[in-house]
Amino acid sequence: MKRGIFGGRFDPFHAGHLNIIQWCFDQGLLDHIEIIPAANPVHKPIQSDYGSRKKQIQTAIGSFSEKVSINDIEWDRRDTPSWMIDTVTSIQKQYPQDELYLIMGSDTLIDLPRWYQSQALQNSIKLIVFNRPTHPISSLTTWASHHIQAPIHWVHESNWPQSSTQLRRKTHYVLGITGRMGSGKTTASNLLHTAYGVPMIELDHLGHLVLKKPDIQSQLSTYFGALQRTETGDINRLWLGELVFSNPTHLRQLNQVMHPHIRQCCIEQIRLSDSHITIVTGALLYEIGLIETCDHIWVIDAPDTQLESRLGPKFHRLLSQMSRAEYLALGMPIPNHSRVEFESLILQAFKKQCEEWQIPCTYTSHLSMQKRKNILD
Secondary structure: OEEEEEEEOOOOOOHHHHHHHHHHHHOOOOOEEEEEEOOOOOOOOOOOOHHHHHHHHHHHOHHHHHHEEEOOHHHHOOOOOOOHHHHHHHHHHHOOOOEEEEEEEHHHHOOHHHOOOHHHHHOOOEEEEEOEOOEOHHHOHHHHHHHOOOOEEEEOOOOOOOOHHHHOOOOOEEEEEEEOOOOOHHHHHHHHHHHHOOOEEEHHHHHHHHOOOHHHHHHHHHHHOOOOEOOOOOEOHHHHHHHHHOOHHHHHHHHHHHHHHHHHHHHHHHHHOOOOEEEEEOOOHHHHOOOOOOOEEEEEEOOHHHHHHHHHHHHHHHHHOOOHHHHHOOOEEEEOOOHHHHHHHHHHHHHHHHHHHOOOOOOOOOOOHHHHHHHHO
8 A cells, every 4th residue: 555644834724734635546646645743843843732743734634534534652752752764654654565755845855855864764655746836846856856855756846835834824924044154143133233223143152051050961971981071060062163163973972962952942932032133043954954934034145264263263063054155045045155144134134024024124122131031041
């Protein structure tokens, strides 16, 4: 049997999602579809409780009789992140004779290589990829031939123009600012915070706070042995940086421990924000898994000569990050060649974004330090 997996944030109110299911059956592509509501999604917060979402989905799929079912796999392990590799492995055990197909949009496909244990996942499933105008299939086929190992069935029709997130009426937006180390991300964030009071969440700052947590330090000690500390008892970040950036294995181990906690802290701060817009800024916005949490992405782009001047002896750390081309593929590039011009471009881009989101471009309240503290306590 050909069994499809429709997971993550299946939206019973999104007619496009139901149309996708119908299309798969009409084309004879699948025999059965498992809808798997995410219990503890890694990338996007979910506002409604699991039980309510399940009832809504049951009502929405009623017309498909026994060809579509809800699978509670992720609810059964709700105390852990909802990694797709774990979900697929569980379904394989339930239906060992079936071919498994993961259903996704072309906008999600570009993130697949960086999913948790992506290679193992791709070796276990086939893909059905539906066209999204924001990431047209015509622009992805060549890229996919080099980056995706799983077999892909491309669906070129464009009857599903928007994701469920885009269809929801929004009152709170998240602007992601990323780019290579030293490119000017913090400068851009500080400018908007000063000019308009836009709350800014710096991933580096969250990393410093997470690093103080005893359970995190305990996990790191299993990888790195005795941890060097400062006079105040904190982990010596200079020592840690030199350790991990000189050893790719150590860097990967550090990220495995830190990234889920940084992501969760960031999502909680976004939830607490009482502003129309919240800024999330960091070089590792993509790697930490926060791209989908953002409604729009700016990529600050500075030339190598400028980065080398700013970073000095740390310039070699750029080799541990994505390439310039990979960053530029994430969102709207904003060049940073001179301070005055750069600040002007940032303010212009922000005003334009406010117009597109139809929200006032005025001074707004910010996330209080007490709220920030409560998240990490």
